[in-house]
Amino acid sequence: MKLDFSSIDENILPGFKGGEKSLAARMFSDGVNKIMKARLVPGASIGMHTHEDSSEIILILSGRGYAVFDGVRTDLVRGDVHYCPKGHTHCLVNDGPEDLEFFAVVPQQ
Numbered sequence: 654m655k656l657d658f659s660s661i662d663e664n665i666l667p668g669f670k671g672g673e674k675s676l677a678a679r680m681f682s683d684g685v686n687k688i689m690k691a692r693l694v695p696g697a698s699i700g701m702h703t704h705e706d707s708s709e710i711i712l713i714l715s716g717r718g719y720a721v722f723d724g725v726r727t728d729l730v731r732g733d734v735h736y737c738p739k740g741h742t743h744c745l746v747n748d749g750p751e752d753l754e755f756f757a758v759v760p761q762q
Contacts, residue, residue: 656681658690671700672744687759693718693747701744704737707760711735711745716753718746 661679669676674697680689693699693716701721711720713733719726720735722743729735729745737743747753 656688669699670702672698685761687761689757691755691757693753695747695750698746699744701742703742704739706739706762708739709737710758712756714754714756716747716751717749718753719748720745
């Protein structure tokens with residue numbers, strides 16, 4: 654199945670998970686997985702949260718930023734993958750001068 658994210662409406666989610674500014678995301682869900690192509694403008698973030706029921710995989714497409722995973726900060730750039738297993742805590746921050754674009758998959762229970 655091909656997903657054409659350019660044909661999916663972009664949702665603007667202010668203060669996503671308690672983060673700063675807004676998350677802009679094009680999302681697809683089939684009840685098994687939530688798949689999204691998203692972006693954070695400079696200074697925006699996804700707030701710290703715990704994956705109680707599932708994991709998350711994030712592939713950085715462009716820009717730069719960092720994730721804090723279980724209290725440890727890791728810088729992220731294009732091509733890097735951040736993984737947050739079930740039961741762990743993380744956030745994502747754009748600390749660069751351009752949009753941080755990423756692709757993410759969250760299995761759904």
